[in-house]
Structures are given as structure tokens and as C-alpha cells.
Amino acid sequence: MNIRTETWLEHDIRFVEIEGEWWGIAKDIADALGYSQTQAMTKHLKRKYLTSSKLDDMNQKVTLISEQGI
Structure with a gap:
């Protein structure tokens, strides 16, 4: 699983590559x-822009947002 970090508004945003597409945490x-x-923000998004995944370095599932959803 590929992970990259980008800085936006002085915040680090981690992105995970899933099947060739990048999804933000x-x-x-x-x-x-x-x-x-986080739930206060994600409840406004369509389900097609959301998924969840267990990252290799974490013991819990995280919610991911597609680039289009962002």
C-alpha cells in the first residue's frame, strides 16, 4: 500500500493509493x-466518495475520501 503526505493549509494530509486512485484520510x-x-464532515459527502481501509501501520480502520470527494 502506497502512502504519501501533502501539506495543505499548514496541515499534513495523508493519502493512500487504492487500485491506482489516491484517497485522503x-x-x-x-x-x-x-x-x-470527522463524522460531522463526512456526513455531508455522498457514499461514492467514501471508503474505509485498515492501514498497515494502524490497528484500526480509517475513513478515506476520494480526491473527487475532497
Whole structure:
């Protein structure tokens, strides 16, 4: 699994490559946009822009947002 980090508004956003497409970690994006809870942000997105995955270095699943969804 490929992971890259980009800086946006002085916040690091991690991206995960899934089947050739890059997906941003929702928690990182929510933090950059000033949301105190990730779910408060993701509830406004269509399901087609969301997925979840267990990252190699984490013991829990994370919510991911497609680049189009961002």
C-alpha cells in the first residue's frame, strides 16, 4: 500500500493509493478544515466518495475520501 503526505493549509494530509486512485484520510482533512469531529464532515459527502481501509501501520480502520470527494 502506497502512502504519501501533502501539506495543505499548514496541515499534513495523508493519502493512500487504492487500485491506482489516491484517497485522503478523512481525519487529516477534517482537521485541516477545522472540524472537531470527522463524522460531522463526512456526513455531508455522498457514499461514492467514501471508503474505509485498515492501514498497515494502524490497528484500526480509517475513513478515506476520494480526491473527487475532497
